[in-house]
Amino acid sequence: MKIVVLVKEVPDSYGERKLNLTTGLADREASEKVLDEITGRAVEAAVSYAESADEVEIALLSMGPESAESTLRKTLAMGGDSAHHVVDEALLGADLTLTAQVLAAAVQKIGFDLVIAGDASSDGAGGLLPAMVAEQLGVAHATSLDSLQISAEAVTGERAGYGGTVSVQAQLPAVVSVTERLPDPRFPGFKGIMQAKKKPLETYSLADLGVDASADVPRSIMLSVSQTPARTAGEKITDEGDAGKRLAEYLIEKKVV
Amino acid sequence: MAEQNVLVFLPVLPSGELVGSAAGLLGAAAQLGTPVGVLVAGAGQGQAAAQAAGELGAAKVYLTENDDAPTTLTAPALEAVAAAWEATDPEAVLVPNDIDGRDIAARLAVRTSSAVAADAVGVHRDAEGVVAEHSVYGSAFTTESAPTHGALIITLREGAVEARAEAAQPEVITLDAAQPKSAAAVITGFAENVEASSRPDLRSAKIVVSGGRGLGSKEGFGLAEQLADALGAGLGASRAAVDAGYAPYSLQVGQTGVSVAPDLYIALGISGAVQHQAGMQTAKTIVAINKDPEAPIFDIADFGIVGDAFEVVPQLIETIKAKAQ
Numbered sequence: 001m002k003i004v005v006l007v008k009e010v011p012d013s014y015g016e017r018k019l020n021l022t023t024g025l026a027d028r029e030a031s032e033k034v035l036d037e038i039t040g041r042a043v044e045a046a047v048s049y050a051e052s053a054d055e056v057e058i059a060l061l062s063m064g065p066e067s068a069e070s071t072l073r074k075t076l077a078m079g080g081d082s083a084h085h086v087v088d089e090a091l092l093g094a095d096l097t098l099t100a101q102v103l104a105a106a107v108q109k110i111g112f113d114l115v116i117a118g119d120a121s122s123d124g125a126g127g128l129l130p131a132m133v134a135e136q137l138g139v140a141h142a143t144s145l146d147s148l149q150i151s152a153e154a155v156t157g158e159r160a161g162y163g164g165t166v167s168v169q170a171q172l173p174a175v176v177s178v179t180e181r182l183p184d185p186r187f188p189g190f191k192g193i194m195q196a197k198k199k200p201l202e203t204y205s206l207a208d209l210g211v212d213a214s215a216d217v218p219r220s221i222m223l224s225v226s227q228t229p230a231r232t233a234g235e236k237i238t239d240e241g242d243a244g245k246r247l248a249e250y251l252i253e254k255k256v257v
Numbered sequence: 258m259a260e261q262n263v264l265v266f267l268p269v270l271p272s273g274e275l276v277g278s279a280a281g282l283l284g285a286a287a288q289l290g291t292p293v294g295v296l297v298a299g300a301g302q303g304q305a306a307a308q309a310a311g312e313l314g315a316a317k318v319y320l321t322e323n324d325d326a327p328t329t330l331t332a333p334a335l336e337a338v339a340a341a342w343e344a345t346d347p348e349a350v351l352v353p354n355d356i357d358g359r360d361i362a363a364r365l366a367v368r369t370s371s372a373v374a375a376d377a378v379g380v381h382r383d384a385e386g387v388v389a390e391h392s393v394y395g396s397a398f399t400t401e402s403a404p405t406h407g408a409l410i411i412t413l414r415e416g417a418v419e420a421r422a423e424a425a426q427p428e429v430i431t432l433d434a435a436q437p438k439s440a441a442a443v444i445t446g447f448a449e450n451v452e453a454s455s456r457p458d459l460r461s462a463k464i465v466v467s468g469g470r471g472l473g474s475k476e477g478f479g480l481a482e483q484l485a486d487a488l489g490a491g492l493g494a495s496r497a498a499v500d501a502g503y504a505p506y507s508l509q510v511g512q513t514g515v516s517v518a519p520d521l522y523i524a525l526g527i528s529g530a531v532q533h534q535a536g537m538q539t540a541k542t543i544v545a546i547n548k549d550p551e552a553p554i555f556d557i558a559d560f561g562i563v564g565d566a567f568e569v570v571p572q573l574i575e576t577i578k579a580k581a582q
Contacts, residue, residue: 190356
């Protein structure tokens with residue numbers, strides 16, 4: 001079985017993140033770039049299955065600037081057999097539709113039985129990409145899974161639905177995405193890091209994938225970007241036995257309770 | 258020019274009620290054009306759900322009733338929205354930014370080759386057409402997006418839009434359940450939530466009370482529950498409290514978890530790391546109670562109390578109850 005894991009490099013959400021106020025694009029200099037936390041769980045799901053089953057091959061795929069290569073190497077150190085990096089200047093500021101098209105084309109080229117992704121990235125946070133890739137590939141999706149079992153023929157899991165929990169099953173080939181409920185990723189050991197250096201890492205341009213970023217199809221464009229005025233601290237008191245009363249008065253005066 | 262159609266996917270709960278996000282979705286749609294609801298309901302539930310959608314502003318409803326519980330994931334709703342798309346040639350499609358809504362938007366966007374606006378917090382119209390408003394990086398930035406051409410498919414953050422549409426007497430058009438056009442996962446089971454909670458949904462609640470690690474234990478977290486119930490508020494938790502097992506993951510507010518934008522957010526024993534702020538800093542009024550005077554939550558709180566929540570909160574509840582009588 002061949003599993004492709006979608007890997008995303010993001011600005012560290014534990015630090016300050018900025019958009020460039022002229023271009024509207026992420027200010028890459030402003031933040032530390034890290035592997036998205038949820039990607040770690042997706043990789044872990046693939047690697048732990050590979051340890052329990054025979055002949056499982058894991059390919060790690062990322063679309064992103066040059067810097068994404070080091071993030072891919074880090075995920076290779078967790079496990080996985082090969083890394084695949086789509087990098088092309090024409091992808092700067094790519095919208096979701098183009099990104100899904102590119103990733104699906106790369107997944108096709110790599111070959112797959114199962115695609116695993118995080119449910120939503122910590123920067124874009126749209127949570128749309130996995131199902132968009134599934135539609136592009138013409139396969140089933142099972143997204144936002146809080147649990148995941150993989151077998152040679154199918155994936156099963158549970159996810160939140162309207163008013164309850166839904167159990168789902170998808171025959172392979174399929175695309176799944178996982179939530180924070182999945183197990184923490186492992187820390188790559190020294191051995192893993194050394195091995196990762198020798199594992200193949202291929203790069204692809206849009207031409208390699210046969211995708212035309214300038215095709216005349218509807219795109220989402222950014223019209224404006226502005227910085228939200230920072231919230232400022234208001235009144236701050238130290239409890240001297242009457243803080244509960246004073247808070248009640250404040251809330252009643254503001255008519256919020 | 259006649260008003261443009263705006264399709265709105267309105268999820269129906271197993272009980273037959275519309276989900277809480279319906280009012281905001283229809284309110285947003287009415288800001289753009291004529292709200293046209295798309296409903297997939299259980300047998301015998303459709304007409305009541307369609308009337309409920311009308312009360313919230315749907316001028317027209319495309320209704321599919323399933324005889325049995327759905328057996329395929331996303332497909333019944335996706336095909337219903339796709340059929341309504343064919344019939345109405347919409348200028349925009351609004352779906353809730355929840356798990357099912359995202360799947361529908363994702364597949365519809367690829368299938369119709371349309372631009373998509375994810376996690377919008379508002380919509381409006383300019384001279385060129387539909388514009389979606391976004392709040393990015395935990396609302397540190399505000400952006401606007403629009404399609405170059407064609408319809409815009411929008412996932413709308415729950416609780417973000419306050420506008421409400423005027424009630425309408427909806428024209429109800431019944432659609433037959435369509436066969437899935439894409440490969441789909443099957444639903445093998447459904448466990449209805451048993452929580453007998455009468456608390457409002459966290460995402461759409463006007464008031465949210467959240468508890469953090471500072472409450473010290475699962476029992477201590479009960480303080481947040483008490484205050485939530487006294488105020489008729491939704492209940493939330495910080496990631497630290499969830500990780501410590503004080504509260505279930507479904508209550509987690511923050512960068513990972515739920516984003517909320519209530520009128521009032523009360524943080525009890527929450528230090529307010531950047532990750533937590535990302536999920537709540539658009540609340541209109543923020544109140545924080547924490548023992549640590551240096552807690553970052555105080556930097557964004559409109560009213561901060563350095564003190565012990567276990568002493569402040571009971572007094573707060575008592576005072577509010579006394580005033581209410």
